[in-house]
Amino acid sequence: MKASPARLVILLASWTVAKLHPPQPHPAAEIFPVMADADFAGLVADIKQSGQLEPIVIHDNQILDGRHRYRACEQLGIEPITVEWKGRWQSARLRDLEEPSPPAEGRGVDMLDTTTGGRQPPILRPFQIKAVDDVEAAIAAGKRRMLLVAPTGAGKTVVLAELVRRTVERGGRALVLAHRRELVGQASRKLHAVGLDHGIIAPEFPARPGEPVQVASIPTLHARAVRSNLLQLPPANLLVVDEAHHSTAQTWRRIIEAYPGAAVVGPTATPCRADGRGLGGLFEGMVECPAVAELIGLGFLVPTRVYAPSRPDLDGVRTIGGDWNEKQLAERMDRPQLVGDVVSHWHRLAERRRTIVFATSIEHSAHLADEFGRAGVAAAHLDGATPIVERDAIMARLASGALDIVVNCGVIGEGVDVPDVGCIVMARPTKSIVLFRQQVGRGLRPAPGKPDCIVIDHAGAVFEHGHIDEPIAWALAPDKRAERPRKTARDAGRAPKLSACPECTATRWEGQPCAVCGWRPTPKRRAVDFVDGDLGAVDRDMAVRRQDSTIDERYRFHAELAHIARERGYASGWAAHKFREKFGAWPPSRIAPAPIEPRPETRSWVRSRAIAWARSQDKARAQAGAA
CATH class of the missing domain: 3.40.50 (Rossmann fold)
Incomplete structure (x- = not known):
């Protein structure tokens, strides 16, 4: 045929x-x-x-x-x-293919041809349409430079492509800026999908200056058009500055400032500097997509299961530029016993999962990869000096399953998405909330047969930054920092602190049972409930609730959740996530049972969780506005 x-x-x-x-x-x-x-x-x-x-x-x-x-x-x-x-x-x-009509005379085959015959543009989700509308409304109201906060899984590239499409539809021109070649490729593909011809300003690409849309590598554009006169800056009514948390760098600012009359939109998952301070010195407003917790609840991301088997001793390590001194940090972390601990805990907790490991230095990364190799694990090391062809081949082998682990130092970041990665190992302590969230985010993409992402924290990062699905009130003012209400409550003693389970090392709230292995602390004479407005009541008796319910009751509840997910069009992981929210553990099977009509009390419970989440978001936004 x-x-x-x-x-x-x-x-x-x-x-x-x-x-x-x-x-x-x-x-x-x-x-x-x-x-x-x-x-x-x-x-x-x-x-x-x-x-x-x-x-x-x-x-x-x-x-x-x-x-x-x-x-x-x-x-x-x-x-x-x-x-x-x-x-x-x-x-x-x-x-053997059917012969279609030949190309129009005079038009040769262009390797950058973005003709989209036969393909359909992506269908935007309601929250993505709202984000685009809100950004355009803010620009129309006079705020010419807007941040777009879009966590991993929110479809940031789809949103920026729609912004560009609308600009071109009105007769305008757009310039999309990205600092990594992976991000340049992502933007190009999405623009191609929505039918936008565009040029690419990056090594190995032929120039197409006549196109109304240009996608530019920031280092290339700066070298060719700012530092030298090899290229004229392309005209643009709209600048899209991808991963805008980097935009305070001098190279980025010089390009942005060269477009004083253009609207600027900065998509990012982390709208702040490394130390959490706002980007208000460059941007005038902020539009937020759903947060990580909501995206997990909708099934667009997988939840995390965090283990903290060790916390490094960093006494005496200096801070430089808001983060740990890299040389001193490497000396503390790159020790044979600590390297061996990383390997042994991975074998115990995540042996069958494809994994990305973040190391403190090139030598530390190489030592970890060697240790995994000696343990019989297919592992590879990446750093900034790894040739591009070899780097791409290693990541392709991880994606295909030929490799179990890739250990890296400063290479894997924004724009690198391997959905089948089911474990993140943090062997690099950091004070940067941006770096922490970007690293954990590499493991949150859903994939078939992937119920969650295991995070093995050897860096003490979760105790510094909390869980990635905790709400954050991002600050815009450059003298303000992002607020984490749960961490603030923990530090003030108004909510339980995070600790590691003494049995399985999973993180848990102090005084609470472990939701992974069921370990329970010895009850004190007087039990205390911690309550926080953003966290909601911390349920001390989640494990008890799980024990008191029968297997049949839990199965029915899971089937009712599956019914609600189907009627609302939620992703398949939503039911399992809500089951865990109620009982403190995953259902016996991540594959939902056959849906059954929910009882009124089940619908009421789902409604109550949605209301609680909405209130927490309202309060976080109110705190951000007050700041």
């Missing part, structure tokens, strides 16, 4: 190959630009999820990253096709 031309997409091995050996693609094929193997798995997942195109991979079998890509294709169940680059496709499958 002949394939439908509209359902074929070709993923090229690399732009270098395309430039050295310009092919003549079959006119039935649509071309997706792939910057690197790190983008590849996410791109394929996007295509498969959309159901619009059938992905086929074409690569040069002489290219190293092509061979890695071939193995990744096999893992993803995609049929790869090897091509000899001799000016034409050598694939019998492509020759």
